[in-house]
């Protein structure tokens with residue numbers, strides 16, 4: 001057999017492993033179809049394009065920066081609010097925390113300015129956006145509310161009042177789409193109970209007496225000397241056409257469903273409308289995911305002690321707890337996926353309407369599945385690919401079609417827009433939810449990250465199996481946040497990649 005002939009035994013092995021992996025065990029495939037749909041969207045997009053020159057330059061810059069930072073799943077645990085195994089969280093606690101977080105991980109947009117928008121004060125700092133959600137969950141646990149235990153969401157103790165307290169704001173503005181979030185929690189609790197609960201779950205109801213242990217991290221954060229309010233300096237990412245001139249009023253990329261309380265200003269993408277058979281509450285991804293294009297950061301306000309802190313310290317001093325009976329329903333859901341990331345994404349979309357992030361484009365149903373994929377990716381990263389975070393096909397996940405990463409892709413010259421789309425956004429005019437423009441932005445972002453990944457592996461074969469769409473996405477999201485806080489967030493494009501290149 002010559003060198004360039006494939007080894008038949010190896011081929012057979014490969015065929016078998018691919019066949020068994022994709023054969024639907026319990027009727028659920030490991031193929032999500034998201035990347036194929038993203039390519040279809042890209043091939044049929046007329047208002048969003050992917051610049052090959054920008055893509056190759058961005059790939060070089062991203063890979064260089066990831067190497068310099070030794071960027072890996074470890075970065076997930078370095079996020080100061082993320083739960084860590086090194087704290088008092090058991091692996092089941094982590095799983096339940098991440099499930100709760102990613103159930104609710106959508107649309108933190110506000111039309112108000114930096115000081116008035118929804119924000120959460122936790123451990124002497126103020127958190128906005130995604131961070132505000134994580135801070136609410138941590139604060140709830142510290143205050144003795146088992147907010148990350150699905151069984152709690154359907155218990156008598158879990159009143160709307162109790163939930164409003166968990167997600168309370170430090171400002172007058174409440175958490176965006178709070179009602180939808182509460183509805184999602186309660187719906188998920190019922191689905192987990194019906195489809196994945198174990199016998200234990202059927203015994204008695206959790207009461208607030210069985211409360212999770214306060215985590216060491218919260219104690220560590222307690223000691224945070226930094227009393228400067230953390231600013232989510234949400235000025236627009238440089239050069240991003242979605243930067244809204246300060247003078248402009250609110251506008252939308254797409255309007256929220258008619259009963260929404262606010263319309264989102266332009267940014268890039270919404271989490272898409274989903275299949276229309278379900279209500280908005282079930283499908284919060286319809287919400288506009290719009291960035292806050294706010295004026296320059298508000299002045300630092302130092303706070304020494306907030307009434308919240310007093311409340312927390314009082315509460316948890318008097319607070320004793322015995323470890324609650326673990327709620328294993330999410331672990332059981334993960335187990336049904338047999339360590340396949342794709343299968344777990346499909347299970348989430350199959351059982352939970354709120355994760356069913358699908359829409360129609362050019363007469364065809366397309367799946368984007370942003371939060372279903374982000375949940376699996378968060379599990380994988382938080383547990384460093386071990387235990388309930390171990391997946392044999394994690395590289396099949398795609399970029400998560402939110403609005404932050406597309407913003408970065410645009411500012412890096414990877415995505416470009418037609419003049420009509422560009423002006424429409426700059427004018428901050430409404431675009432109906434599910435509009436082709438929204439789907440083009442989300443689908444082309446997914447495809448662009450795939451092209452970046454392919455270019456990295458082409459130029460650096462050693463990156464195969466190491467740099468995947470998940471890590472590129474996480475890296476670009478973190479870069480966007482660094483840039484937003486004025487902490488750099490720049491990419492150095494290696495010179496040799498900026499010359500004109502064939503493609």
Ligand SMILES: Nc1nc2c(c(CN[C@H]3C=C[C@H](O)[C@@H]3O)cn2[C@@H]2O[C@H](COP(=O)(O)O)[C@@H](O)[C@H]2O)c(=O)[nH]1
Pocket residue numbers: 075076079105106107108109128129130131289378399400401402403404405473474475477478
């Ligand atoms: N594509 C993508 N979208 C992401 C994230 C994250 C956070 N992931 C953490 C886990 C690992 C990473 O290192 C991050 O630390 C949140 N989002 C989305 O952004 C929006 C909130 O934005 P803002 O208001 O600016 O906080 C909202 O739709 C939310 O769903 C990501 O990673 N990728």
